[in-house]
Amino acid sequence: MAHINENRDALLGRIKRIAGQVGAVERALGGNANCTEVLHLVAAVRGAVNGLLDEIIVEHLEAHVARDGLSPEERQQGAEDLVTIIRRYSK
Template sequence: MGHIAKNRDQLIARVRRIAGQVGAVERSIQAEAGCSETLHLVAAVRGAVAGLMDELVEEHLREHVAAEGLSDEERKAGADELSTVLRRHFR
């Protein structure tokens, strides 16, 4: 997916923020924080990962399924790739 290079820095920053959130969950568990606090941290991680997934799915659709100039074969390949990822995601 070479097109990700366009916003590579923003994606890396987003992934690093998610890594920081996961670290906060780990620290919360190590510190034996209240379950409510830890649950809120986990919910924040889940939301952040979902947001990243949404962004990447949208980009894939725009570049590999709906972009002008793609052949039917390329569109089908892009749709098949996305279908495989979404099946795995929603398990």
């Protein structure tokens, strides 16, 4: 997927921030953090992961469904791939 490679640095930056947020959750659980602090940290991680997923979904749509020059079969496959991922995510 060339579109992922084009945006690799930005995506990796997001992943590193998410890893840092997960580390903060781990430190909070290992320390004396109260449940409210932990909940806020976990909510931040979830938001960051959702943001990453949203960005990749948009890139997928642009590259594999909406891009000019795609055959009907390529569009169909791109749409089917996305439906599979959305169904898996929404479970």
